[in-house]
Amino acid sequence: MSEYNAYSVYYDLLWGDKQEDVPFYLDMARETGSPVCELACGTGRVVLPLARAGFEVTGIDMSQAMLDKLQAKLDREPREVQARVALRCADMRDYRFSQKFNLVFCAFNSFLHLLTTEDQLACLASVREYLADDGRLALNVFAPLYDRLANKNETLVRTEPDPETGRDLVVTNITQRDPANQTMDAFQCVDRIGDDGVVRRYPARFTLCWIHNREMHLLLRLAGYEVAAVYGGYDRKPYDYVSGVQLFVARKA
Ligand SMILES: C[S@@+](CC[C@H](N)C(=O)[O-])C[C@H]1O[C@@H](n2cnc3c(N)ncnc32)[C@H](O)[C@@H]1O
Numbered sequence: 001m002s003e004y005n006a007y008s009v010y011y012d013l014l015w016g017d018k019q020e021d022v023p024f025y026l027d028m029a030r031e032t033g034s035p036v037c038e039l040a041c042g043t044g045r046v047v048l049p050l051a052r053a054g055f056e057v058t059g060i061d062m063s064q065a066m067l068d069k070l071q072a073k074l075d076r077e078p079r080e081v082q083a084r085v086a087l088r089c090a091d092m093r094d095y096r097f098s099q100k101f102n103l104v105f106c107a108f109n110s111f112l113h114l115l116t117t118e119d120q121l122a123c124l125a126s127v128r129e130y131l132a133d134d135g136r137l138a139l140n141v142f143a144p145l146y147d148r149l150a151n152k153n154e155t156l157v158r159t160e161p162d163p164e165t166g167r168d169l170v171v172t173n174i175t176q177r178d179p180a181n182q183t184m185d186a187f188q189c190v191d192r193i194g195d196d197g198v199v200r201r202y203p204a205r206f207t208l209c210w211i212h213n214r215e216m217h218l219l220l221r222l223a224g225y226e227v228a229a230v231y232g233g234y235d236r237k238p239y240d241y242v243s244g245v246q247l248f249v250a251r252k253a
Contacts, residue, residue: 002063004042007204010190012043012069013163014171021107021140022049024234024247029055032102032136039092039127040110044070048077051084058086060095093122097130104131105138112141112208115183117219120211124223131252137225139248143232143241144182144210152177167193183209213239216248225250 004011025046029036034056041047041059043066050057051074061067067087074082088095092106093114104127114120124137131137148154154175159168170191177184189203211219213230220227231247232239239246 002065003204003206004061004063005065006202007188007206008043008063008065008069010192010202011066012045013169013190013192014160015045015108016043017163018045018108021234022046024236025105025107025138026050026053028105028136028138028249029053029103035099035101036103036105037097037101037130039104039106039123040113041070041087042066042108042110044073046105046107047085048073048081051077051081054084056084058088058097058101060088060090060092062089062091064089092126093119094126096126100130100132100135102132102135103138104135105140107140109140109142109208111139112210113206115181115207115209120219121223124219124225128224128252133252135251136228137248137250139216139250141211141216141246141248143239143244143246144212145242145244149177149179149210152179162192165193165195181209182211183207211246213241213246216246220248220250221253224253226253 026049029050036050036055037058038047039060041061047057047059067089074085114123127137156173158171160171162169172189174187175184185207187205189201191199191201193199217227227248227250229249230239231237232243233245
């Protein structure tokens with residue numbers, strides 16, 4: 001079962017209004033044209049703006065619960081927007097499409113859910129099959145900042161406004177890093193005060209890896225791509241490591 005099924009309950013409360021990367025993917029889609037495929041599309045944070053802007057988008061995700069949230073939002077969209085979106089519950093490591101896409105992208109660090117080199121290469125090989133010959137692959141993976149990685153265990157507690165009630169949500173993140181394997185377990189829970197005054201806790205756990213810059217170059221090269229650009233921000237500024245953003249754009253070699 002996908003670890004995101006539990007997360008789906010509150011994913012949009014935390015991330016639904018994250019906007020910073022959306023103009024970048026819209027611009028990429030304008031450059032390549034439809035059809036577009038988002039790997040690990042989740043609840044449609046990027047799929048929906050793309051479809052509203054007129055692009056044909058296929059979203060794949062291995063969590064049916066995340067896709068159900070996206071489908072519920074899609075059902076409230078005009079018919080022409082609905083008609084531009086296709087959803088597949090699938091694992092991006094081995095999915096095969098018969099159609100080709102001009103743009104395939106994986107936003108918001110989702111590629112880092114592939115924890116082994118074998119899984120990462122399997123995904124890149126699979127995408128290569130359905131990427132158009134002159135298409136583009138865009139991958140966002142955070143830049144592993146050494147001072148943060150030095151903390152094996154990290155607990156962060158923050159509050160955020162609950163977009164539905166206006167009261168604060170309490171978000172607790174407990175991260176345990178395993179530097180030998182370049183992975184981290186993230187335990188997250190959200191405490192939410194209901195109208196009845198009762199605090200409800202929504203827990204979830206997931207595992208991510210981190211990928212260094214040269215490692216990503218090697219993965220792409222091994223999988224038959226060449227790197228077209230590496231950005232350090234969604235405004236396409238050059239990669240400089242310190243921004244914490246690594247945004248790779250690749251094409252078939
Ligand atoms: C951080 S969320 C990102 C969702 C969305 N792309 C966004 O930017 O809001 C990560 C998503 O990756 C999905 N995921 C993780 N591993 C996957 C895999 N092997 N194949 C497909 N989806 C996967 C999860 O189900 C989850 O929806």
